[in-house]
Amino acid sequence: MRQAGRTRRMLGLSVRTGTTLLRSRVGGNADWQALGESLFDGLSELKGPAMKLAQVMSQWDDLLPPELAEELARLQRNATPAPWEDIRTTLEQELGELQALFRHVEPAPFASASMGQVHLATTLEGQQVVLKVQYPGLEQVLEQDLAQVRRILRLGRWFKVSQSRLDALFDELAESLRQELDYVAEGNMLRRYRERYDAWGNIRIPAPVDSLCTSRVLAMEYVPGTPLREIEQVDDERRQHVASTLADWLTEELFVHGEVHADPHAGNFAVDDQGRLILYDLGAVIAVPPERLRGMLALLSATLERDPVAMDEALRGLGGRQGEGAPLALYQESAEAIAPLFAPGLQDFGDVRVHRRLRELSPRVWSALDRLQPPPGMLMLARTLNGHYWNLVRLEARLDMQNRTAQVFQTYAGQGVGLPS
Incomplete structure (x- = not known):
């Protein structure tokens, strides 16, 4: 989806969210399930920061209306996957010809998240691995998407949360999302955590497969x-x-x-x-x-x-x-x-x-x-x-x-x- 289309879609979701919140605040009839379904459909397609924000919100299920929390929680497990051809293109740009590295890469995703998609694969040596692949173009649209997320967060002013607090919340969320785009840093974190908990016999952390890791692909051993x-x-x-x-x-x-x-x-x-x-x-x-x-x-x-x-x-x-x-x-x-x-x-x-x-x-x-x-x-x-x-x-x-x-x-x-x- 082009950036202009993304912006229009996110603005539409922002307006619908604001309208529902306003109805709730003035004592009107707020259709939380309809809002949740709309957010699920739109954010599942858009991916990126807005979908991540909704996933964050879904974990506050003790605060959100149950109908809204249930719909947003679906983004953690049933998000619409990106087309395999887009994912394959990213893999080939990062790793080269897939046939030279893998016996098979499963086109159907193992998991679809806000910032990347996970696919199972088998290397030529027979090792089962999972490939976490960043969505194509996400780095380029991240900052524009974050600008729209900032507008959504400003809805908090209706609850009389100060602008400085909303800005602080946005800055923290934005930094976290930028961190999640750094697959090299995540690979290093995996190694550090594996070393930290190596003596714990009751915790397992997948090992990164260094030869298949890049800035947009994180390969790990498959741990079912x-x-x-x-x-x-x-x-x-x-x-x-x-x-x-x-x-x-x-x-x-x-x-x-x-x-x-x-x-x-x-x-x-x-x-x-x-x-x-x-x-x-x-x-x-x-x-x-x-x-x-x-x-x-x-x-x-x-x-x-x-x-x-x-x-x-x-x-x-x-x-x-x-x-x-x-x-x-x-x-x-x-x-x-x-x-x-x-x-x-x-x-x-x-x-x-x-x-x-x-x-x-x-x-x-x-x-x-x-x-x-x-x-x-x-x-x-x-x-x-x-x-x-x-x-x-x-x-x-x-x-x-x-x-x-x-x-x-x-x-x-x-x-x-x-x-x-």
């Missing part, structure tokens, strides 16, 4: 597994083992290495036949500075203490909550909603009562955005942690979160972070 979104097929004992591994890994990432895998949708994770957690995609990894971790722990400590005044102070310390009038009652109800997950002993992440209470709070969160004002630099981290949380929900994890958090607080006890009593 059951996708996390289909994990209900696995028995409970193995599912709990995977949930514990995921929780251990996230804790290690954040509090030992100060970074986190920032694309947590369920399609990027799987479980092999030995119950090991497979990490498929490392195109987006974000750093979490120590001062931000301390601020997050201060907010968590205040939340576990159910102290709304301390929660407000912690949010301000992170750079949020710029408006007048602290929503203390909202803080209190939020703390009470998540408290069951941090009670003593094993707690069930599949407990729908927790999710129901959080969903019931979401309209009040939206209405308080003019006072809450999301902290700058926290968009991707908040989205990431939310996505990993929902992966634990899908696993129906049973975790002792009180003990886990106590160990983390103990580590940070000498750095100005108070332990909850």
Whole structure:
């Protein structure tokens, strides 16, 4: 699609989204399913930054209307694939004649994502590999697409989110998308993570195939597994083992290495036949500075203490909550909603009562955005942690979160972070 056509299509989707949001805000009849279907059809064809933004939004399924969240979630698993001939052209431009390298490349995609498409292949030596191929022309249209995404994000002004906050959210999203176009960096990240977790017997990370990697093609060994979104097929004992591994890994990432895998949708994770957690995609990894971790722990400590005044102070310390009038009652109800997950002993992440209470709070969160004002630099981290949380929900994890958090607080006890009593 030509850039002019892309721009018109994205503007049309932006207008339709804005109209639906306005109807919802003034108490009218908002057809969220129709909006979701329209966004799925349009963004599935367009790919790129706008589709990535919708995938980000779909992981906030505790905030979005269920009908809209369900339609946007389809972009993670059923996006319209790019034509094989376009993908083949990119492969030949990057690698040369395919017959000289492969016995076979499967024309039907193994997966279709926002920035690239994955195809299975077999090398002449008989090795099965996956080829992650960047969509043709994406680098050339990225900046123009991002300009349209900035316009879409400005709809947040209807919720009285300041322009500076919206700009900060856009800058963070744009940097993440530019990072995802760098397949050389992703290959290096795969190597670094493989070395980091080499001693962990319960995590698998595919190895890059260096001879087949370029700036627009990332080749990796084929590591089959059951996708996390289909994990209900696995028995409970193995599912709990995977949930514990995921929780251990996230804790290690954040509090030992100060970074986190920032694309947590369920399609990027799987479980092999030995119950090991497979990490498929490392195109987006974000750093979490120590001062931000301390601020997050201060907010968590205040939340576990159910102290709304301390929660407000912690949010301000992170750079949020710029408006007048602290929503203390909202803080209190939020703390009470998540408290069951941090009670003593094993707690069930599949407990729908927790999710129901959080969903019931979401309209009040939206209405308080003019006072809450999301902290700058926290968009991707908040989205990431939310996505990993929902992966634990899908696993129906049973975790002792009180003990886990106590160990983390103990580590940070000498750095100005108070332990909850």
